[in-house]
Amino acid sequence: MIISRTPFRVSLAGGGSDFAEYYRQRPGNVVSAAIDYYMYVTVNRRFDDSIRVSYTRTEIVDRVEDLQHDLIRECMKLTGLTSGLEITTIADLPAGIGLGSSSTLTVGLLNALFAMKDEWRSPAELARQACEIEIDILRKPIGKQDQYIAAFGGLQDIRFLSDDSVSVHPVICSPDLREQLVDRLLLFYTGVTREAGSILCEARKRLQAAPDNLAVVDGLVDIASWVRRAILSGRIDCIGDLLDRGWRLKKQMASNVSNGHFDAIYTAALEAGAVGGKIAGAGGGGCLLLFAPRKRHDAVRAVMSAAGLREIPFAIEPEGSRIVHFSDDRHSPVGRTAHHAKGRTAKAQRTANAGIAGRTGGNRRAVASSARLPQAS
DSSP states (O other): OEEEEEEEEEEETTOOOOOSHHTTTTOEEEEEEEEEEEEEEEEEOOOOOOOOSSSSEEEEESSGGGSOOOOHHHHHHHHHHOSEEEEEEEEESSSSSSSSHHHHHHHHHHHHHHHHHHHOOHHHHHHHHHHHHOOOOOSSSOSSHHHHHHHHHHHHEEEEOTTTTTEEEEOOHHHHHHHHHHHHHEEOOOSSSTTTTTHHHHHHHHHHHOOHHHHHHHHHHHHHHHHHHHTTTGGGGGGHHHHHHHHHHTSSSSSTTTTHHHHHHHHHHHHHHHOOEEESSSSSSSEEEEEGGGGGGHHHHHHHHHOOOOOOOOBOOOSSEEEEEOOOOOSHHHHHHHHHHHHHHHHHHHEEEEEEEOOOOOOOOSSOGGOOOOBOO
């Protein structure tokens, strides 16, 4: 059995510049952070050649082509593991709340499937292949940032170039500065899940239609650069205003990024002492990220609670997708053959893929586990 653990993310600035419609004309730039909530994917050998997949529903099929879950189906086809598997997904957070769940699943499943083959893939390879599945094969109207932050983890400055290459640069700062940043950020679940496809489709069409819309994303790219420099220079308090500027620009990318209800909630947060913020992900619902001085947190929390929003306390997760459990199934015919064939070389590859064995705790938030949202698969 293989278990992978892959972090969700919060994007701070630059969203939209990871669309091909933009970065093939001018460089894109996103600043994003992995957070300590995870997608867990288990992959296990079945005794027969059937496929069993369990997420919010359960599928049992004889052929990989018959799987309804498109991401799981295409991950299996890409890795060549197309029969005799049981795959289960368990998430700390629901899907559709703007924290990158689809790409988190894709990266985590690829990592687990390659581990099942005793093959190691670098974070860059996992992210590239996840993009291939989601964007090229399934034609989902998304960008590339979620796949890369899920694979790499940490706080990253991600750049997208016209030749379709992606470079990932850690935003290196002292633990004190990182703590200052997280201490000023508050994340709230609005209670509204949404399908991001319609929002992203409209945003991409607008980028294709008029140069003025490219100028909007130019502004978001500038803000990503300013956010990075503010962190590196220790000017953390500047970031709230930058988030506010970015949110006002982002609302110009599609008509349904926000609405009167969310605008009213955001205005109430500002009146309570928040400096800036944004709807996470594509918009239209999901999570609201706010930047506020520590002394204003109680007031902001009270206003958000009165509006029916639920807080998601978080910390930055330093690691990307990793294998947290690997055990050979020596009892099945397939497992016995694989075990005897691969031997010690496979163990070395697994060690490289898993990182430091046994260190699965990561950077955990100092809150009771009851504060987490209910598990969703």
